[in-house]
Amino acid sequence: MPLSPWRGLGGEAFSMRSTFSTRLGAIAAAAGSAIGLGNIWRFPYMTGENGGAAFLLIYLGAVLCLGIPLMIAEFMIGRTAHADVAGSFRKLLPGTRWYWVGAVSVFVAIVILGFYSVISGWTLEYTWRALTNDFQTSVASAQLVTPDAQASQVLTMDFNAFATSQLPPILWASLFIAINAFILLGGVQKGIERASNILMPILLLLLAMLCVNSLTLPGAAEGLRFFFEPDFSKVTGQTVLAACGQAFFSMSVGMGCLIIYGSYMDDNTKIGKTALSVAGLDTMIAILAGIIIFPACYSYNITPNAGPSLIFITLPSVFVAMPGGYFWALLFFILVALAALTSTMSLLEAEVTFFDETIGMTRRRAIMVSALITWVFCVVSSLSLGVWNDYKIAGLNFFDFCDFITSNIFMPLGAAAISLFVGWKLDRQIVRDAITNRKEDSGWYLMPLIWALRVFCPAVIFLVFLKGLGLI
């Protein structure tokens, strides 16, 4: 693995640690982390349901005022300390308990990765189904027996049977975790950076092709209207909070993944510009995903639904009806699987660096241990949708419980902690140096950033948190 020297806060050379080899590589990796299932199924649906362009405007506000400052803060922590999440806090504020924020983030990464890899495994199964033309065949054979069976009914049954079964989802998720581990074994430059440099352009190309297809479908305009038409009557306090939560999840902020990617940036990377590019790409792709999904649904008179059923039931029903549906279905599921892969890589890397640098394992062993722990969480998550569905924690099955505690409790808390840490605790000179690249850049946004991190972000996050717990 190519190594480059890195320096401690006092300027002393510590040891050798990898960095991304190019600025574009750093952007591709961080954008890869941000762009994922959150963009492709969560964002379009939320926008459509929460007032279209009205929600989009609030979402853009959340990205700009919360997401970007937090992303800069995470890059700053990582790039200054050049260490794993816990190690970064320890290095920047030695002798305090702040490193617990990092240690808890690693736990959060494990929990998110546990259920996220289950859904990622589904995307592999659905890529396979698209490849083997399974949607068509399944609907056709059901209609032989019951001629008036609707495609969406058949595909709903197929999806439920698969998601609640025991072995197949676990096998696909295991394969997914193994692919992640394999990429991370290549290290930072030859693993993460190379994979991101290859996968992200493919992702953009697939998106562009799917978009052109959707926009040329008959009736596309109605779908676009559903997605974009501003309906301010639907905007409530709840909408604002939903937009903030979506911005955190989609931008991967609040749980340390971007601290790790920041730690691989070299000291000349402009963290403000990088954050802006990553946030821009993340938002653009979320919007493009909506442009792909809604015109297609409206064109075939299929009501867009929420959550997993949107991509695993609704869209396959659309593909079955669409000319060339075989091809478009295949492209779409490859797209979703790739998007999921680049996000899970960052989550696994957050675990790996912790075991490697804080616990002191070799990277290879850290990868094995992280993959194994993740796999255990993933198996329990997957089984909790089927055979173990009766075991509830606070009224939720394990899968939903993990989803709930991470996005409603740990991510907002992590984001608030990171924001307060950089806003109040981190030495001002370190912040200034990070923003201005040691006085080489103007760093005009230093003061707005500091105040966003000191007051605005923690206050808004606090509200999101209380709302998430149902306390307001």
Ligand code: PHE
């Ligand atoms: N941002 C990813 C998505 O949109 C999810 C994610 C969250 C990835 C947190 C890493 C850390 O799907």
